Amino acid sequence: MLIRIKGGRVVDPTAGRDAVGDVDIENGRVVAASERTPDRTIDASGCVVMAGGVEVHSHIAGGNVVLSRLLLPDLYVSEAAPEGHPFAHAGGSAAWIGANYARMGYTTAVEPAMPPSNALATQLELADIPLLDRGALAVMGNDDHLLSLLREGEGRNAVRDLVALNVATSRGLGVKCINAGGASAFKDGMLRLSLDDEIPVYGLSTRRIMGALLDAVEEIGVPHPLHVHCNNLGLPGADESFVATLDAAEGRRIHFAHAQFYAYGVADPENPATGGFRSAAERIIRAMETNPNATFDVGQVVFGQTVTISLDILRQFAGRKGAKPKKWILNAGDAEGGGVVPFLYRPKGPTSSLQWAIGLELMLLSGDPERTILTTDHPNGGPFTEYPRIIHWLMDKEERDREIATLPKIVGERSSLPGLEREYTLSEIAKLTRSGPAKLLGLDDRGHLRPGARADVAVYRDSKDRTAMFSRARLVLKDGQTIVEDGEVVDWRAGHSLSLSVESDKAMARRSDAYLKDRFGAGLDSFAVPDEAFPMGDVFEDVACRA
Amino acid sequence: MAAWVKGQEVGLDAAVSAAAALLSSARAPIVAGLNAELSAVRAAFRLAAETGASVDTLGSEGTYAELGALSRGGAMTTTPAETIGRADTVLAVGAAARSAPLIDALRASRPSRGVAAGAERTLLTLDTAGDPAVAVATLRAYAKGHLAGEHPSADIARALFAARFGVILYDPAELGEFGIEMLQALGRDLNESTRVFTLSLGSGSQDRAVVPLSAWTTGQAPRVGFGRGLPEHDPWRFDAARLAASGEADAALWLASLPCERPGWLGRLRTVALLGEGAAAPDVAEIVIAVAVPGEGVGGTLWDEGRAAIAYRPAAGTSALPAAAGVIEAIRRGLASKEAA
Numbered sequence: 001m002l003i004r005i006k007g008g009r010v011v012d013p014t015a016g017r018d019a020v021g022d023v024d025i026e027n028g029r030v031v032a033a034s035e036r037t038p039d040r041t042i043d044a045s046g047c048v049v050m051a052g053g054v055e056v057h058s059h060i061a062g063g064n065v066v067l068s069r070l071l072l073p074d075l076y077v078s079e080a081a082p083e084g085h086p087f088a089h090a091g092g093s094a095a096w097i098g099a100n101y102a103r104m105g106y107t108t109a110v111e112p113a114m115p116p117s118n119a120l121a122t123q124l125e126l127a128d129i130p131l132l133d134r135g136a137l138a139v140m141g142n143d144d145h146l147l148s149l150l151r152e153g154e155g156r157n158a159v160r161d162l163v164a165l166n167v168a169t170s171r172g173l174g175v176k177c178i179n180a181g182g183a184s185a186f187k188d189g190m191l192r193l194s195l196d197d198e199i200p201v202y203g204l205s206t207r208r209i210m211g212a213l214l215d216a217v218e219e220i221g222v223p224h225p226l227h228v229h230c231n232n233l234g235l236p237g238a239d240e241s242f243v244a245t246l247d248a249a250e251g252r253r254i255h256f257a258h259a260q261f262y263a264y265g266v267a268d269p270e271n272p273a274t275g276g277f278r279s280a281a282e283r284i285i286r287a288m289e290t291n292p293n294a295t296f297d298v299g300q301v302v303f304g305q306t307v308t309i310s311l312d313i314l315r316q317f318a319g320r321k322g323a324k325p326k327k328w329i330l331n332a333g334d335a336e337g338g339g340v341v342p343f344l345y346r347p348k349g350p351t352s353s354l355q356w357a358i359g360l361e362l363m364l365l366s367g368d369p370e371r372t373i374l375t376t377d378h379p380n381g382g383p384f385t386e387y388p389r390i391i392h393w394l395m396d397k398e399e400r401d402r403e404i405a406t407l408p409k410i411v412g413e414r415s416s417l418p419g420l421e422r423e424y425t426l427s428e429i430a431k432l433t434r435s436g437p438a439k440l441l442g443l444d445d446r447g448h449l450r451p452g453a454r455a456d457v458a459v460y461r462d463s464k465d466r467t468a469m470f471s472r473a474r475l476v477l478k479d480g481q482t483i484v485e486d487g488e489v490v491d492w493r494a495g496h497s498l499s500l501s502v503e504s505d506k507a508m509a510r511r512s513d514a515y516l517k518d519r520f521g522a523g524l525d526s527f528a529v530p531d532e533a534f535p536m537g538d539v540f541e542d543v544a545c546r547a
Numbered sequence: 548m549a550a551w552v553k554g555q556e557v558g559l560d561a562a563v564s565a566a567a568a569l570l571s572s573a574r575a576p577i578v579a580g581l582n583a584e585l586s587a588v589r590a591a592f593r594l595a596a597e598t599g600a601s602v603d604t605l606g607s608e609g610t611y612a613e614l615g616a617l618s619r620g621g622a623m624t625t626t627p628a629e630t631i632g633r634a635d636t637v638l639a640v641g642a643a644a645r646s647a648p649l650i651d652a653l654r655a656s657r658p659s660r661g662v663a664a665g666a667e668r669t670l671l672t673l674d675t676a677g678d679p680a681v682a683v684a685t686l687r688a689y690a691k692g693h694l695a696g697e698h699p700s701a702d703i704a705r706a707l708f709a710a711r712f713g714v715i716l717y718d719p720a721e722l723g724e725f726g727i728e729m730l731q732a733l734g735r736d737l738n739e740s741t742r743v744f745t746l747s748l749g750s751g752s753q754d755r756a757v758v759p760l761s762a763w764t765t766g767q768a769p770r771v772g773f774g775r776g777l778p779e780h781d782p783w784r785f786d787a788a789r790l791a792a793s794g795e796a797d798a799a800l801w802l803a804s805l806p807c808e809r810p811g812w813l814g815r816l817r818t819v820a821l822l823g824e825g826a827a828a829p830d831v832a833e834i835v836i837a838v839a840v841p842g843e844g845v846g847g848t849l850w851d852e853g854r855a856a857i858a859y860r861p862a863a864g865t866s867a868l869p870a871a872a873g874v875i876e877a878i879r880r881g882l883a884s885k886e887a888a
Contacts (some may be wrong), residue, residue, distance in 0.1 A: 072618075073768065076766055086597065090766040090767070093763060093766040094764065121856065125763040188712075201661060334854075520854050532861070535589060
């Protein structure tokens with residue numbers, strides 16, 4: 001069946017398109033413009049047509065996400081169920097997540113923190129997110145098995161094989177390291193870790209662990225570069241950690257998670273620990289300009305109550321004193337550990353206002369929006385449902401100024417945001433939310449509308465009120481099927497979980513099996529994510545490694 | 548096949564139709580037990596949503612004590628493997644913790660990872676006879692210096708502060724909600740100067756797999772009720788035993804493909820019981836459907852207590868009986884077709 005989305009303003013920066021035109025779709029794919037009479041015509045006049053949005057970093061599944069619901073049962077509101085899905089209006093549920101992304105025109109989302117020891121539960125949860133394709137990044141960098149290999153000086157091949165085995169076993173889409181060595185160091189009594197600090201027992205450093213993982217990811221051919229959560233998140237002077245980590249990549253591909261939380265320069269060099277922070281957005285952007293190997297997602301802050309979820313137990317332990325309300329969960333888990341700490345970004349509070357400003361600054365200063373991905377690090381900076389509002393601030397200087405006028409003076413004193421005149425174009429928004437994240441994940445079949453693309457398409461009514469425009473898409477197609485009309489879900493179909501197709505070395509599998517049996521009393525099979533565990537069937541879709 | 552309606556053996560289809568009819572006609576059904584593979588529990592939540600049922604899980608005494616304390620104060624936790632691998636000091640709180648199999652494993656080994664690797668492991672016990680919460684509160688008072696002098700709890704507090712990686716082991720059902728809250732507060736105090744985490748013993752049933760599934764399915768922990776068309780979390784209102792005893796519930800689905808004790812109300816309330824091979828018998832409930840046992844006759848995702856994680860257990864053999872998830876789905880479809888008619 002040929003579907004034609006007709007007469008909309010088609011915005012696809014990868015094809016240099018930003019003009020009124022048509023998009024033809026057949027068999028779930030975008031096809032070249034056809035002379036044939038379409039079987040269905042969608043009138044998109046007055047609308048903006050983009051590829052479906054792609055999310056690279058949002059905590060949407062896994063043990064800590066579950067714990068956050070248990071810790072804060074009243075964070076989200078449940079409403080009466082819509083027709084067709086019993087749980088989509090259950091606040092914070094998997095179905096709620098899928099529905100809210102889809103309503104905004106997003107069609108792919110990646111959970112960035114899946115510990116291999118908890119892979120099956122994470123993947124089962126992801127599989128219950130409807131409407132979207134989804135994936136998860138396997139977290140490594142704190143596990144005793146990996147750290148022991150490195151301590152013993154085993155070669156690159158052993159590390160590569162262990163990483164490949166973990167990705168294959170957990171059915172991940174990529175690899176992430178979170179404050180590499182930090183969880184191990186925390187369990188052994190350390191409370192702060194920088195790039196070259198020695199990690200007790202192993203004699204390693206974050207630099208060495210991360211370097212080994214950077215090499216392994218390249219050698220395996222993982223399309224998504226190593227996804228890095230640096231040391232010292234959120235501390236004044238975290239910009240040093242960011243830049244030092246970027247230097248340590250030595251030109252290798254690297255993705256930085258939630259850069260906003262690192263764009264904090266020391267405000268008072270005489271009193272670095274107590275003098276607060278000022279924006280280091282310009283410094284971060286300069287460093288990015290000289291390192292085309294690097295990308296980042298923003299981790300934009302929005303005001304209001306949220307909960308922070310992270311496997312960075314060092315950071316979460318330090319952050320527990322700022323919990324609001326005053327309760328938290330810290331788990332010294334197998335390998336990674338992690339923490340769930342509620343947090344209020346105080347509306348008009350000086351610290352949260354500055355954080356808000358720095359996130360926007362990073363995006364507005366960036367000369368390359370495709371390497372600058374829009375995220376709120378959901379829910380750490382705020383919920384992903386705030387994307388339309390953030391897009392509005394990026395596209396509309398007046399709207400930004402109205403918000404700044406309500407905030408304390410520190411925004412102007414310690415960031416350059418008030419002076420920034422730039423307004424994002426629709427094409428730049430598409431780079432920030434579509435083509436950039438899709439390229440970053442190595443998913444060539446999405447993030448654009450060129451022939452051959454997966455027919456994941458979002459159609460928005462063009463409006464100066466960008467918040468309204470991007471909150472409720474007029475139409476969303478997933479694989480060519482209409483899933484959203486006028487901001488409401490009309491077809492509760494399931495997407496796929498994207499899983500990297502990677503060979504694992506048999507000798508490493510035997511070795512890991514023995515290691516795991518010794519440590520857990522259960523071997524590699526116990527960590528597997530078999531198709532049979534998924535009652536809904538047809539869950540996974542393979543993604544090939546880079547040639 | 549083995550299925551019975553009012554004691555009479557029937558085919559599976561007839562039992563499923565009868566079950567759909569029973570649940571369709573109920574005004575306030577309950578879905579309980581959930582001592583089963585995760586696919587069946589998932590199906591049970593969907594059935595509950597469609598019938599407006601309340602959902603409760605076996606093992607709930609400890610589960611709800613834990614969840615109540617967690618949502619009020621949080622927790623500092625660790626895993627069995629980290630305890631065995633890293634802990635140089637372990638405190639068993641109460642009788643159940645003292646006799647837990649994990650204690651034997653800890654006694655037979657030394658820490659092998661982290662800064663305490665190779666060290667002698669100190670195993671301590673806290674007697675909680677009487678009110679467990681008071682015993683923990685006393686220990687905490689010594690730890691904080693609110694009580695002073697010679698006392699067994701003073702020695703325990705000193706040992707915990709001296710730990711490099713300490714673990715406090717407890718049974719949530721034994722300790723109760725207030726005791727757990729007090730214990731977690733002690734954990735927070737200890738972590739001002741060292742690393743001490745808690746580890747709670749499982750109930751032996753599948754509640755620890757049910758809790759995350761409930762959380763990602765409904766956004767809430769169990770107990771959950773769907774009577775008003777949206778999931779509502781309320782451990783008191785949706786307590787299956789209370790609903791059965793008070794007469795508020797007028798029908799039930801009891802799901803237990805794994806062996807477990809059956810509640811007393813099973814024979815009194817109009818119930819559809821899905822029971823694992825060996826446990827099914829004609830007179831257990833109004834409608835009884837025998838299902839394959841996960842890990843034996845059918846593969847299933849189950850809670851692994853040793854790993855403290857969900858893991859898939861393949862079938863060890865074969866079974867002519869259906870998997871529970873398929874039966875529940877068939878009952879649910881029966882509801883839908885009944886409504887359409």
